[in-house]
Amino acid sequence: MAFDFYEKLPVITDFNNMTDRQFYRDLPSDWSIIVTDVKGSTKAVAAGKYKDVNLIGAATISSIQAKLKTLNFPFVFGGDGATVVLPNEAIEKVRGELIALMNISKKKFGLELRVGMILNSELLEKDIKTKISRYRINPNQSIAVFSGGGLKEADRIIKDQYDKYQLKDSNPIADSDLSNLSCRWNPIPSKKGKILTLLIESIGVEDHYKEILQRINEIMGKDIAQSGPMNLEKMSYKSFLRCLIEESKFSLSFKRLKDIFFSIVLFKWGKFKNYPNVENYRNQMGSHSDYKKFDDMIRLVLDCSNDQIESIKTYLEEQYQKGTIIYGTHLSDTALMTCLVETIDDGGHIHFIDGGDGGYTSASVQLKAQAKALVE
Template sequence: MEKYKDFLRKVPSFDDFLHISDDKNFLTVPEDWGLILTDIKGSTKAVQSGRYREVNMVGAACITALLNEFNVRELPFVFGGDGATLLVPPEFKIQASVALKSVQAWSKKEFDLELRSFIFDLKEVYDEGHRLLLGKYQLSQGNVIYQFRGGALRRAEEKMKKGLGGLAIEASESEIAPKLQGLTCRWEPLSTQKGTILTILVSAAGNEEKSFDIYHRVLAGLREILGGNFKIACPTNPGSMKIKWPPKTLVIEAKSRPGKFISEFFGAAVDSLIAFIMIRFNVSAGGFDPRKYKSEIISNSDFQKYDDLLRMVLDCSSKQAQEIESLLKSFEERGEIVFGTHRSPQALMTCLVFSATQNQHLHFIDGAQGGYTLAAVDLKKKKAT
């Protein structure tokens, strides 16, 4: 355990997202770690039928279950909308597989969504000449989201899709409920304050050195269009954050709890009512300050990240969205990138709250109406041609 914690302490930290292209901000992951890939089979069809809240909940559940299983708050992961990518140290591999089996069974039982999970020994892709490097993008004091680079993740995804490696975590009729404490989605969809929510995925061409020169130039161009600061395009802001009672996601939250549905439904209803009153009317109690909490939500939103693929969900004007797509198209026409986009009037926020009083919470952002999933469809079509 101490060896794993020691490695994560050594991973460099940075607070300017443009610095994902700087080598000094990354550290190579030991080859004995496990790389976990999860996604929902048929997620495109599910989001097209309006089930994007459920898809996001299952994707976030993969992360929540492992953090709770190991009773840790710092484990490298990336939320991808319809799934997640996670890294686990060698001593956690078997336990991680068991925990994911429970998530798979829960996902199928409660939402009829088939969650696929694979685990790779990093040595398998390292032996092919790839590497996985980690950097910490610091959202606020004590809250980071890890950035993955080096090509190993992309290679593992290729091998998974072609059935060429890794170990499939087979779904089973698990009787054990996944540990999903802290997973909620009570906020209303985040309505754009500027005109449109633009979800973008960017995949750069070339080797590692060449691709990161490309990403640096892409990000520099995006930041200029957005007014010099990525954070002003965060979909989570005081104008977009609305909470109502009962939340539309009450049934989904009840299904994420381990007890019988009826009792958990009423429990979730009571908990969400208390939260609604305190947040809506700025009632402080028990160390909880709603104004401070709402400010922290904005800081702790993961609307931009990198995992061998640049992922961003931006609140921007229609003019800015057009300029962004034109910028990306110019890179694409030169053969430097392939990109996919999706526009919607709202973004969705799924919350992982371990402590609302101690600033221990993260908020997963996706474009509404299938943001990341449909942007990925757009990107894959281009890659196919």
């Protein structure tokens, strides 16, 4: 099976070891990289459409999961889009889903989703290597991590030459299957003060990431793993009407209507306590979320006190002035969670986390400005 390569990759268990070369392997030549992003996401976020932007970004992963019937494939959620890496033989299986998603995004959300793909064999011809490993976020689930700069270059090439690399299909399907995707929880309030979204890219020296993570760990009380934004005590569920209105943009099948009704009973009315497997699912949301990840840059969404925020910002600015990093930050009162639930069993669900009010998208504005200044 083509996915054997990914399933047999070494597993990183300590986030501080994210860039240790021993864990990474070269992506095979018969795989491809798919990059999606919402065009004009910064303006959309400024106009208050950050929830829709997040939802469409996560929908890339959801539509592929529905077609492949598994969550065990490499992907990275980036707020206003996603990156997915697949063996070439799987591309044809998901091509129609992604084209349909572009149409859904435009017609029902008013957002232009760009979907591009590049063969890894083409990157290798340019001497661009993509290195991949897995990071274990809980005992039954890992997410893909990328190192070496290949993913960043693939993203740049696709976006610079989108007409060439745009995914096309001469006979697209009508709808993409988003039955496992939802955003039924209200924005999650901070416990400590603010939600800090961070994007950090090392300049020149990849090993510098280890020092960066160690310093942030120290500021956060020596444990980033305990600083995620999940706040079970203050989390609240949306109303039935709100869920109905929002999810009607996907398609309101009988199954989705039933799911909404029962999820309201379980989570808004607190009946989850009567069902151990459902309560276990709810309690696992934190360990099944992607608030810390690595794809040629550090991506973090952390619940911080004001002192922690100032210390992190001071440290990052010092590193930027030294020319060792570029970075972007965003502050909000809440975090936003979008859920992809294949099953409620251990490892059967993942929760995409972003800072409220468009955390990743807003932080990327600062990051891109610093990158541009660096080139100039």
